Amino acid sequence: xxxxxxxxxxxxxxxxxxxxxxxxxxxxxxxxxxxxxxxxxxxxxxxxxxxxxxxxxxxxxxxxxxxxxxxxxxxxxxxxxxxxxxxxxxxxxxxxxxxxxxxxxxxxxxxxxxxxxxxxxxxxxxxxxxxxxxxxxxxxxxxxxxxxxxxxxxxxxxxxxxxxxxxxxxxxxxxxxxxxxxxxxxxxxxxxxxxxxxxxxxxxxxxxxxxxxxxxxxxxxxxxxxxxxxxxxxxxxxxxxxxxxxxxxxxxxxxxxxxxxxxxxxxxxxxxxxxxxxxxxxxxxxxxxxxxxxxxxxxxxxxxxxxxxxxxxxxxxxxxxxxxxxxxxxxxxxxxxxxxxxxxxx
Amino acid sequence: xxxxxxxxxxxxxxxxxxxxxxxxxxxxxxxxxxxxxxxxxxxxxxxxxxxxxxxxxxxxxxxxxxxxxxxxxxxxxxxxxxxxxxxxxxxxxxxxxxxxxxxxxxxxxxxxxxxxxxxxxxxxxxxxxxxxxxxxxxxxxxxxxxxxxxxxxxxxxxxxxxxxxxxxxxxxxxxxxxxxxxxxxxxxxxxxxxxxxxxxxxxxxxxxxxxxxxxxxxxxxxxxxxxxxxxxxxxxxxxxxxxxxxxxxxxxxxxxxxxxxxxxxxxxxxxxxxxxxxxxxxxxxxxxxxxxxxxxxxxxxxxxxxxxxxxxxxxxxxxxxxxxxxxxxxxxxxxxxxxxxxxxxx
DNA sequence: CTGTTAGCGCTTTCAT
DNA sequence: ATGAAAGCGCTAACAG
Numbered sequence: 001x002x003x004x005x006x007x008x009x010x011x012x013x014x015x016x017x018x019x020x021x022x023x024x025x026x027x028x029x030x031x032x033x034x035x036x037x038x039x040x041x042x043x044x045x046x047x048x049x050x051x052x053x054x055x056x057x058x059x060x061x062x063x064x065x066x067x068x069x070x071x072x073x074x075x076x077x078x079x080x081x082x083x084x085x086x087x088x089x090x091x092x093x094x095x096x097x098x099x100x101x102x103x104x105x106x107x108x109x110x111x112x113x114x115x116x117x118x119x120x121x122x123x124x125x126x127x128x129x130x131x132x133x134x135x136x137x138x139x140x141x142x143x144x145x146x147x148x149x150x151x152x153x154x155x156x157x158x159x160x161x162x163x164x165x166x167x168x169x170x171x172x173x174x175x176x177x178x179x180x181x182x183x184x185x186x187x188x189x190x191x192x193x194x195x196x197x198x199x200x201x202x203x204x205x206x207x208x209x210x211x212x213x214x215x216x217x218x219x220x221x222x223x224x225x226x227x228x229x230x231x232x233x234x235x236x237x238x239x240x241x242x243x244x245x246x247x248x249x250x251x252x253x254x255x256x257x258x259x260x261x262x263x264x265x266x267x268x269x270x271x272x273x274x275x276x277x278x279x280x281x282x283x284x285x286x287x288x289x290x291x292x293x294x295x296x297x298x299x300x301x302x303x304x305x306x307x308x309x310x311x312x313x314x315x316x317x318x319x320x321x322x323x324x325x326x327x328x329x330x331x332x333x334x335x336x337x338x339x340x341x342x343x344x345x346x
Numbered sequence: 347x348x349x350x351x352x353x354x355x356x357x358x359x360x361x362x363x364x365x366x367x368x369x370x371x372x373x374x375x376x377x378x379x380x381x382x383x384x385x386x387x388x389x390x391x392x393x394x395x396x397x398x399x400x401x402x403x404x405x406x407x408x409x410x411x412x413x414x415x416x417x418x419x420x421x422x423x424x425x426x427x428x429x430x431x432x433x434x435x436x437x438x439x440x441x442x443x444x445x446x447x448x449x450x451x452x453x454x455x456x457x458x459x460x461x462x463x464x465x466x467x468x469x470x471x472x473x474x475x476x477x478x479x480x481x482x483x484x485x486x487x488x489x490x491x492x493x494x495x496x497x498x499x500x501x502x503x504x505x506x507x508x509x510x511x512x513x514x515x516x517x518x519x520x521x522x523x524x525x526x527x528x529x530x531x532x533x534x535x536x537x538x539x540x541x542x543x544x545x546x547x548x549x550x551x552x553x554x555x556x557x558x559x560x561x562x563x564x565x566x567x568x569x570x571x572x573x574x575x576x577x578x579x580x581x582x583x584x585x586x587x588x589x590x591x592x593x594x595x596x597x598x599x600x601x602x603x604x605x606x607x608x609x610x611x612x613x614x615x616x617x618x619x620x621x622x623x624x625x626x627x628x629x630x631x632x633x634x635x636x637x638x639x640x641x642x643x644x645x646x647x648x649x650x651x652x653x654x655x656x657x658x659x660x661x662x663x664x665x666x667x668x669x670x671x672x673x674x675x676x677x678x679x680x681x682x683x684x685x686x687x688x689x690x691x692x
Numbered sequence: 693c694t695g696t697t698a699g700c701g702c703t704t705t706c707a708t
Numbered sequence: 709a710t711g712a713a714a715g716c717g718c719t720a721a722c723a724g
Contacts, residue, residue: 045700045702047459048703051702051718052716056716069424077415081414082441093439112389136387249619272620273595278624348717359719360694360695362718363719366719391717395717396718397699398719402700
C-alpha cells in the first residue's frame with residue numbers, strides 16, 4: 001500500500017479512501033491511485049483493516065455442524081452460506097461429529113479468529129463454554145438443537161410434535177407393536193423425538209415396550225442392526241419409527257435385505273434424497289433444513305447488527321409426507337425373519 | 347493483553363511467550379500469567395498475531411466448490427476440512443454454482459482475507475484470474491476439474507477412461523442405441539466423459555447419433571427431461587449413459603415414472619447414496635471424492651509448507667460398480683413412449 | 693530468563 | 709480535499 005501511495009504520488013490515507021470507496025477524492029487522483037493499484041497488483045488486506053477498524057469485523061461467521069457430510073447439515077450450510085454471502089460475509093464450517101471436545105476446540109478457534117458470530121448445532125453434553133462465549137459478547141445462535149440453557153437465540157424443529165405425528169400415523173393404521181430406533185440419547189432432538197413416540201403410544205393407550213426401543217443408535221449400519229434386533233423380539237413390531245435419516249436408510253436396507261420391506265411399516269424422521277423412488281417409497285416426517293438455516297442466519301445477522309432484544313426462540317414445523325412405507329397394514333401372523341417363508345396377510 | 351501483562355506483573359512479550367507456548371519462561375511467572383488470562387477472560391487475537399508474524403499465516407484455507415449441497419462436493423469438503431483441522435487450519439467453503447462471476451468474487455475475497463491457500467473446483471470458462479492469483483504467490487490446487495492451463499497442481503478423476511468403461515459395459519451387453527446425457531459442455535469433466543462415450547462407440551464401430559445425445563443438462567429435473575427427449579427419438583436408445591449424479595437420478599425418476607426402469611439399461615457416472623437400494627439398483631462408474639479431497643489437501647499443504655517442485659498432476663481412477671440397471675439386455679421390441687402406444691421396430 | 697523497541701498494514705483523528 | 713501522526717493487538721529483533 002505504501003508502494004501504491006508512492007507510485008500515485010498520494011498519501012496512505014488517500015489510497016485507503018479509494019480502496020474503501022470513501023468520498024472526497026478528486027477524480028484525477030483517484031484514477032492515478034487505481035492505476036497504481038492495478039499496476040502493482042495490490043490487494044486490500046482485510047485482516048489488517050479489521051484490526052484498526054472500530055469493532056473490527058472480520059466479515060466471517062463460524063458454523064459448527066455435526067457433520068458436513070450429512071445431507072441435512074449440508075443443506076443447512078448451503079443456505080447459511082448464501083445468506084452470509086449476500087452480506088459479503090464468508091462462512092467457516094467445522095464438523096465436530098458429536099464430539100464435545102471438538103466442539104469446544106472449534107468454538108475456541110472461532111473466538112481466536114474473531115469471527116463476527118457463530119451458528120452452532122450443539123452436540124450433546126455440557127454447554128458451559130457456549131454460554132461463556134456468548135456472555136463474552138459473541139453473537140451465537142443455536143440451530144436444530146437446544147443448547148440446554150436459555151439466554152441464547154435458538155431455531156429449532158418441532159421434533160416432539162413431528163415424531164408424535166409420525167407415530168400416530170402408524171398407530172392409526174392399526175399397528176400396536178411399533179418399534180423405535182433413535183440416535184444419541186441425551187441429544188435434545190433425539191430425546192424430543194422419543195418423547196413424541198411415547199406420547200403417541202400413550203395417547204393410544206399402549207404401553208412402551210423396552211424390547212421395541214433402540215436408542216443411541218448411530219449411522220446407516222447401526223440403523224440396520226437396530227432394526228434387526230427389534231425384529232428378533234419375542235413379540236416383534238409390525239412397524240418401525242426411525243428417528244433420523246441415516247437410521248431410516250439403515251432400516252430400509254435391512255428390511256429389503258430380508259425381503260420384508262412390504263410387510264413391516266416404516267416411518268422415518270427427516271426426509272432424504274430418493275426416498276420417493278424406493279419400493280415402497282418411504283413415508284417421512286420432513287424437516288426443512290433450508291428454512292432452519294435461513295432463519296438462523298437472519299437471526300445471527302440481526303444480533304451482529306446490534307439487535308439487543310431478549311433471546312428469540314423460533315420453532316419450525318415439520319411435515320408428514322405420505323409415500324407408501326408408512327401405510328402398510330399390520331401383519332396378523334407372527335412375523336418370521338428370513339427369506340421365502342410364505343405367510344398369510346389377511 | 348496489556349491488562350494481562352499488568353495484572354501478572356509481566357511484560358507483553360512474556361505474555362506472548364506463554365500464549366504461544368514458547369520456551370524460556372519461569373514456571374512461577376507462567377502460572378501468574380495463566381491466572382491473569384483466566385481471570386480477565388483474555389482471548390488470543392489470531393488476526394493481529396498473523397499480521398506481525400513472518401509470512402502472516404491466517405491458518406485458514408479457501409475451498410471453492412460448485413455447490414456444497416451436492417453430495418460429491420460435501421464429501422470432498424468433509425475430508426478437506428478434516429486434513430486441515432489436523433493442522434489447526436480452518437476451511438472457508440464457498441459454493442459458486444458454476445457461476446464464473448461468483449468464482450471470481452470468491453477468489454478475490456479469499457485473497458483479501460489472506461487465506462494460506464485455495465482448493466478450487468473450477469467452473470467452466472475463463473480462468474485467467476486463477477492463474478493471476480497463483481502467479482501472485484497464492485498456493486492453489488485445482489480439484490476434480492482441469493483449470494484449463496498448466497502450471498498449477500491438479501487432482502483429477504480419470505473421467506474419460508471411466509466414461510469409456512461405463513459405455514463399454516453397455517455396448518458389451520449388446521446395446522447399439524446408447525443415449526448420452528451430460529452436464530455443462532465446456533466443463534472439463536463433462537467434456538471428458540463425453541469423449542469417453544464417443545471413444546467407446548467408436549471402438550464398437552457405432553457412429554454417434556446426435557439424436558441420442560443431450561449435453562449441458564442440469565439438475566435432477568433436467569436429467570429427467572433429457573431422458574424423456576432421447577426416448578422420443580425416431581429410433582430411440584435401449585440404454586442410457588448419464589454423466590453426472592443428479593442427471594442419473596433424474597433419469598431413474600423418469601424411467602420409473604413411465605414404468606420402463608427394467609427395460610432401458612442405465613449406467614451413471616458418479617455413485618450416490620441409495621443407488622444400491624433402487625429397483626433395479628443402479629450400476630455406476632464411481633468416483634472417490636474422499637480420495638480426491640485428501641490428495642488435494644495434502645498437495646496444498648505441501649505447497650504452503652514451501653514445496654516448490656514442478657506442478658503435479660494427480661489422477662484418481664474410477665471404479666465400475668455393477669448393480670443391475672446396467673446389465674439389462676436390449677429390448678427387441680421397439681420401445682414405446684408414453685403409455686400404451688404400441689409400435690413395431692424392425 | 694525477561695523486557696524494550698519497532699513495526700506488520702491498515703484506519704482513525706485531527707490538522708492543513 | 710488531502711495528509712501526518714498515532715495506534716489497533718500482536719510478535720521479531722535485539723537488548724539487558
